[in-house]
Amino acid sequence: MHFLTTCLLLGTVSTTAIAQDQPNTILVIDGSGSMWGQIDGAAKITIAQEVVGDLLADFPADQGLGLTVYGHRERGNCTDIETIVAPASGTVDDVIAAVNEITPLGKTPMTDAVIAAAEALRYTEEEATVILVSDGVETCNPDPCTAARLLEEAGIGFTAHVVGFDVSDPEALAQMQCLAEETGGQFLTASNADELDLAMTAMVMEPAPEPALVSMTFTAVIGENKALIDTPILWDINDGSGLIVEDAQANPLTYDLPEGAYTATAYSIAGEETGEAQFVAITGGATAVEVLFEQKQPTARVIAPTSAPAGGTIQVGWAGPALEGDYVGIGKPDATGSAQWDNFFYVADGNPNDLLMPTEPGDYLIRYFIGGDRAIIAETPISLTPVIATIDAPAEAIAGNDITVSWTGPAYDGDYIGIGAVDATGSAQWDNFFYLDEGSPQTLTVPTQVGQYTISYFVGQDRSVLATVPLTATEASATLNIPAEAIAGSTISVDWTGPAYDGDYIGIGAVDATGSAQWDNFFYVQDGTPNDLLVPTQPGEYLVQYFLGQDRAILVSDTLTATPVKVDITAPDTAVAGSTITVGFDGPGYDGDYIGIGMVNATGSAQWEGFSYTDEGTPVDILVPVTPGDYLIQYFAGQDRSVLQTLPITVTAIEARLIAPDSAAAGSDLIVGWDGPDYEGDYIGIGLADAENSARWDSFAYTRDGNPLSINLPDAAGDYIIRYFVGQDRTVIASRPLTIDE
Template sequence: MQRLAALILSLILPLAAHAQDRPNTILVLDGSGSMWGQIDGINKIVIAREVVGTILDDFPGDENLGLTVYGHRTRGDCTDIETMVAPGTGNREAIREAVNGINPRGKTPMTDAVIAAAEALRYTEEEATVILVSDGIETCNPDPCAAARALEQAGIGFTAHVVGFDVTDPDALAQMQCLAEETGGSFTTAANAEELTDALETVAVAPQPEPEPLLVPVTFTALLDDDSLIDTPVLWDVSGEDGAVTEGEAGNPLNLELAEGSYTATAYWTAQEVEQSAQFVALGDGREVTLVFETPAPSARVIGPASATLGDTVEVGWDGPNEDGDYITVSVPGESGYVNYTYTREGNPVALQMPPETGDYELRYIRDDGREVLATASIEITPVEVTLDGPEEAQIGADIPVDWTGPDYDGDYLAVSVPGESGYVNYTYTREGTPLSLQMPPEPGDYELRYILSQDRTVMATRPITVTEVAVTLDAPAEAERGADISVDWQGPDRDGDYLAVSVPGESGYVNYTYTREGNPLSLQMPAEPGDYELRYILNQDRQVLATRPITVTDIALSVSAPAEAVAGDSIPVDWVGPDYQNDYIAVSVPGENGYVNYAYTRTGNPAMLQMPAEPGTYEIRYVLNQDREVAATTTITVTPLKVTLDAAASAPMGATIPVDWAGPDYQNDYLAVSRPDDGGYENYVYTREGNPGQLTMPVAPGEYEIRYVLNQDRQVAARRAITVEPITVQLTHDATAAAGGTLMVGWDGPDYPSDYIGIGRVGEDRYETYRYTRTGNPVQIDLPEEPGEYEVRYFLNQDRTIVARSPLTVE
């Protein structure tokens, strides 16, 4: 009995699940006489009463429920149908009492009872559900199926669920099943206690309302291949196994909730009129679907003339992204690459040089990223007129005038070249004017004049020319002394830069040369080394040798003589025999070494006066030809040490001038110096030419020093003597205070060196505001500063303005 209640609940409770819809339900209960029959010894009506009671206990109190009963009042009456409790929410006890009071006795008009219940529920106006519990065949309405179809067609969501209670008659079962199926309801049977258990279990899992599908949040995003979000409209189509979910919905990103399953998403990028699709599965807590579009090339355009002359530079306007490295080209249609280009960063419009060949070309805007062509414009390259006019013949190396017409583009030039060969022998830029002066080759032969575009070295016009020989002669003596200047008569073209040279036969280059522009005849210096040489006329162009003449260079007598010994630093006479060429000189040098210690030009006379080195040792005296510094003669000489002595006091007061006796060579600009022992310079000095003894002033800083005899040559120290410089005591006496702008008498006790002075200065400043020389007397009278304050009276040694005494003074 409890399971029968559960069965009926399973039919009613799904209706209650839609509480927000408040459905109307009527329980139609069989009250015919057959309900007194028993199942397992219990009357069916008793079971039904208990089942209904259980239903009422569990049925939601806010749901509409009613009760219709048939066959419960009279016997044999097909109209014994009564809605005992109208559908409502506060009637559960009324239904319970009505069911408990049913006394089965009549027929089974179950079909009409269902119709009556449907009408009570106003089934044609709103949803209605009838639950029929019956134990027998229809005994009144001949066609339950037809009635059920009529209810289904007329009703708005009408449903009849049927429970066949202890029904075994096949016709009765067929009627009940038809009544349920025609209205979309369920049909369940229960025949005895065991089958009732199975039936109730079946009813308990009777069809429930489909559960709400599990929804998965899905985010759809359209990106560019650089991961940036597309910021113009994107339309989405999403379809699944059951068809389209959404079509043409805008958004980026777009958020949808989809039931779990497999789908296809298509994104349509409206600005570019392209789409991307992807299959995906909605599953779990969420899903992101990303469709990636290729970044479109930016738009661009180029604007230029429809035609241009070959090689010309034209303006090209452009519109485009102007990314770093973008450029404008002129290119051959259908081919990659370019003939010429200019970067867009150069400005707008840009200057672009046209190709050197005629034909159809195109201007292009090229994006540096990927060398992508963003825009093109056609342009026709037309011919340009070029002419050349010059002589038919010219001598080698000659400069000839060439008249020309042509575009005169930057870097264009006229050239003389070997026919059939690229390149040139000589050239001149057209920017130099017309006619142009063009130098002919240094070799005779057949050549051609050319007008050449700078771009790709394109030859625009040619003209033949024959280059002829030119007469060249040389006349000079057959022999000459080495280093001598000889006279050379010559005949030749005298081109700019041509020269005569004396050279080693078989070798390129020269020993000496003179330009032909210097005159005729020319003076040409012979080599410093004797031997066989040749005179040459050399064309400056390509150093072409046009004529030669042999010449023999002979040796000459050369010698030097001097004393075998000399004192270091002394100047000695050197007799010499030699050519006395310009800038020849006599030198004293270290044997085996180049260069010299001292030298004297031969032009200064014979004998030459030559100063010896300051360092003793063995040396050699040399006659040196100025040409190539050729050593032509030598003799050996020994340089002996100097004998130099110094005599002076062992100590002296600071700043004092003391006598220094000396013995030495007294060479020009030799001097006596007082220096610190580790110092290469000096504190004070006096020239030896000032006399003997020398008067040398001591430093103003006490300490250990040395007196030196210094040779002027190389500042060589020839003698040293130690001396101690001692401090001095200086005293100042004056009033402690004085009036500003007045005078002050200052007594002093000090060295009174020349130009020593007494000064007054502010405390903390080592300069003075007023002063008076000590030579003016003792005491001295000094003007006072105009400004009051704290001052000092100071004794200044003139040497280095050294302060040797201070005394405070207040100026009021």
């Protein structure tokens, strides 16, 4: 492709003036044979010579300028490149003269010509500009783009501007454009003398500086908290001479503006109102512009009676915006914060709606509150009048007794009458209570402690007191008649007297016991007198006590000594594992007593692996565990499983023997002889060698069925084991291998 390098010179030079600090420039002219082509009857080289002469007429004498020409001396020579005028100031006349002497002749090594010009400009040391004018495709260097990229990377501010003169070949145009773009230069085309003049002039003229743009963000907000308006906003922006932005819809809106003073106008479509802000766009300054809309306060009305009984419920009507969370509440006129609504209802719950009045008489305001910021937009006054209650109850009663209480009062939902100590506070004001919705009169239980009490009418809403009467609780009495001593674990008869309140009970516990340990055993007094009481199994000192069911207060207590119980066990010193032994005993035979056998170190239920209840009489049969070792035979009290007597016993191992062939056919019947204890449930099973749990006996036969036994073999071949299982716990006491063949 042919380039007449008409130059970045043209991009930096003005026909009137060029800055003194501009880089040196070389004009690269296409002198290849194609420049003899004609446009409108004139050779392209002639047109180029005239245009260059005109353009350089006003070129400043102190600006560095040079000239490189290619293809002007030899045909077919890609090295025909010559820098005719070295870049220097005051060379304009030399360049014009040299351009006028060009006689097109050879090939188009335009890329290498640009490289030669760059090297003449010492592009790796100084800023350098090349202006190339060409009329055809590159015919020597296969890759102008790569060459241009390397020049850009190695150079210090290297730029190549390109004018394509009378070029229609797409490949040539692409090469020229790439050469310019890779070095940050301009690429223009011209098809005749006038266009060439315009293109080169456009390069020569110094471009006006682009105005600085500032990215501004415009936001429309509302109210004191400056919440973003989420309904549509239209924006106009005026620079003083007229609108530069009109009806742009967004919130926020981002727009790039030249530096200057402006006015932004925001129009809220939903609110049908306008807001504006004056601002300045300047580089490095504030970039956020905010237009504030005033929060319009909605209106409302509240309709309610002018007076009502304190603590009562009235109906309240309202009219208002009914925004989410809006509510109507009642509070004192001078209240602040959340105290402005002692009680409230959400307007979403209906209109009219019920509103609970505070319990304290006086002047109040019923207000309509906006849910979002609790702003008050309507209110109406109301006066709360006192309500009266009365209580009729005895002045004195036995502690823990039930009394009858009559009352009058408003009987609001949740109202109750309670009794508590005179100086009690909080929930201690009602040790016992009843709700008024159950009518009048009602029964109230007096606390169990002797002393001075107050019976009060409580409003359920806030536990305020409407009426009180005093009550004196006098001492309650009880008696116990029990033996001074009894055998541990035995049952004694208890005679008693007492108030027999609901839930009262008599219990026995260790002398120093506390809490629920005070009654190891007990009976309810409602079961009558006398009644049976079970003595604990451990010998020692105990207290038998009358407990009030209300709070477990003790009315009376008496002492009892529990004497040791005598137990004697007769059993063998040794026994064969899994066998059954006979155990004789002499003991109390209490309900649930039993004799069990367990390992020496066993605890909990493991202490009786085998057992028999004593109510079956003496002697009893005990099944001995299958595992050999040291065991204990023990007499257990049924009451608490405490051990009353112990005997040691040694359990010896049991033996068994199996007689069978070493192999047999799958699915056949195998005859097995055996020698063993033949305990109840003992069986001989056949299973795979590595089987576990119940898989150890794919097939089996009980020893009670005879000796020898016939056992049907599994159908699958493999390595099996014949095992003797003790029926008690499936312990294996003999085994032998068996191969089952196909």
